[in-house]
Amino acid sequence: MNKALLNNSPFIIYSVVARGQTILAEYAATTGNFQSITGKILSKIPQHDGRLSYAYDQHTFHYIVEDELTCLCMAEEQYGRRLPFQFLETVQQRFRSLYGNKARTGLPYQFNEDFSNE
Numbered sequence: 489m490n491k492a493l494l495n496n497s498p499f500i501i502y503s504v505v506a507r508g509q510t511i512l513a514e515y516a517a518t519t520g521n522f523q524s525i526t527g528k529i530l531s532k533i534p535q536h537d538g539r540l541s542y543a544y545d546q547h548t549f550h551y552i553v554e555d556e557l558t559c560l561c562m563a564e565e566q567y568g569r570r571l572p573f574q575f576l577e578t579v580q581q582r583f584r585s586l587y588g589n590k591a592r593t594g595l596p597y598q599f600n601e602d603f604s605n606e
Contacts, residue, residue, distance in 0.1 A: 502522040539552045548563055
């Protein structure tokens with residue numbers, strides 16, 4: 489994920505950009521079982537446009553789906569929904585401006601390094 493964006497969003501613990509269940513880019517601020525939980529959540533997210541939040545322990549997973557691209561983050565519950573969704577909207581815009589339609593055919597983690605350095 490974009491380091492400058494994440495430095496301004498210390499409440500984000502984990503974030504991915506995915507197409508269906510294929511993770512295209514990922515960020516983790518710390519270690520944990522995020523990938524396992526994210527895999528379960530991604531498998532349940534409908535691929536039509538929308539946004540939703542899931543509570544899990546003391547954290548909340550937020551996601552936005554638009555044009556089959558899912559942007560998902562995990563944040564501490566105390567930060568509510570507004571800030572995480574602002575973060576996701578920014579991630580979504582930057583990812584689309586960098587990769588456009590390449591996301592439709594991207595391989596797992598293909599954009600991880602490039603997007604992290606953006």
